[in-house]
Amino acid sequence: MSATDYHHIVVTDDTAAAGVARSELQPILQKLLTALEIREKYMHRSLQRFPRSTAQVLREVSGRSWTEEQDVQPEFTCYPADVLKALSVEGLPDDLSYGLEMRNGIITLLDSAGNLYTPASLHYPDHSEYTKDLKSVLELISNGPLKTYCNQRLKILSSKFQLHLLVNEKKEFVDLQVASHSDFYNVGKVDTHIHAAACMNQKKLLQFICKTYERDSERVVQEAGGKKTTLRELFQCLKLNPDNLDIDALNMHADRETFQRFDRFNEKYNPVGANELRALYLKTNNYINGEYFATLVKGFSDSLDDSSNQFAELRLSIYGSRPTEWEDLANWFTRQEVCSPKLRWMIQVPRI
Template sequence: MDLYPKEKEREGEKEYQRVSISGEEKCGVPFTDLLDAAKCVVKALFIREKYIGLSMQSFCRTTASYLEELSDRPLDMGIYEEIPETSVTADLDQTVHPPVSTTHPYENQDPACMPPDIGYGCKMVNGVVHIYTNKDTMEKSTELELPYPDLQDYINDMNVMMALIINGPVKSFCYRRLQYLSSKFQMHILLNEMKELAAQKKVPHRDFYNIRKVDTHIHAASCMNQKHLLRFIKRAMKKYPGEIVHVERGKGQTLMEVFQTMNLTAFDLSVDTLDMHAVSGGG
């Protein structure tokens, strides 16, 4: 009888070696400093979750579940009582001299390629840009209901984050925690490297979206073979000949123009013409 998918997954997990760390944690810092640092990190995670939600992005489910458990417990954040509140009006009175740009940001853009005007308008209200569906009559009824934080709340959250940055115990706690996680991951690699490599090799195909080796540099030989690259170039030449793929001396060249400079056509391309070789080493 065949196993269920979950049981199969558990069977695969049993093949990996696990490391368990037990005993009282010895972090090298006083427990009170450790407790304060942990509270500060939790506060920073709450702020991150808040702004991730306002920007309509996804937040880590595991972290969100733990924060949900902590949301009912008020944190004693005495470390922030000494932070003076920054007045919004005080910042507005200061003179700001932004750098002057000598070029237009869209001077190299073709107007035909830009999206059409949909008639929206924007207006700055108390330091926040409000978007309206009608640029002629910017009334409250035409404003888009987009979530955004209050300016004073944003400044207060910024002050909290700045206090965390200069907090010594917090920096030490985060550094030691990252070192611990890095060492734990390296131990996992030493124990299970061959098994993970074998599992990756079971993937039936290889392309740019399925690279076995992830490093500071990417070997093209680890992405696709010569035939894959040849088919990719021919398909691009057939579907997107007018797309700019090379810029030299401020002038863009389309894919068709690049082929013309080499006196080649898509029909002339072959595996021998590409003359692609895999280079070993870290260069």
């Protein structure tokens, strides 16, 4: 079945339908182009992909020339062996002759002569350029006519799509049956905004806690005030018996009581309400160097390996509580070898 067999919906003048007078349309569209240009600039500087068709339109509107080289973006597909080789610190000198300095609230990299160092492949904006772009974006966000236009346009697009479904849904379903290996289960899927400490489900975490207690009950897992504590002693101190633990006792499910209550939501990351177990099982920096947490993350990545088209984006937090926090997190990542071709990582800085 060819595409010509589909019914096409054409709205002759959807700008008028958006509730904006033609006299107001030109400045509104100019603001939208400004927003797209800012987005394109910062996506390219952070080595992210920008839609090719949108970039071509922006160049046509602005009169800039288009070259194929401008659209080339680096690939970020890595496999464990390549990643481990790239992360290796063998053979590096003790001092790379670089320094860090705070300038205008931004940590800058300096070379051995004390001058600003910028890698040739990256083009960081200076402070004045960034603040200028930020001011432009904030002005766009608070612009009343622009917000009205965008809201109406989204409603029009949604209505056009619903109308398309009404007249073409059955024909598309027939096409899907004809095309092999193109159903939902064969499409690549990425789970985003997953906190690494919540990547496993409650059952897997409970099973892992019970397993480690059976296997490592006499292992030293904590040290406070010069006193070392074994796993068995830790559970005894918390008055917990792993044999009696269940999912309800674990109490890590975000229910209705956590909606709009970040304090309650944050408490759900404590197994059995014990902060000591969170530090042991769900933290990268502890007495056992985050070994248990790494094992849980590896178990999650192994489950993704069973599916050829499922990926995930995990988040780790930097709280700014210690000068060595970045280095400690990097050491955990390389020491425990948690990299996987199915995982990408985000570093988040919580508002607290």
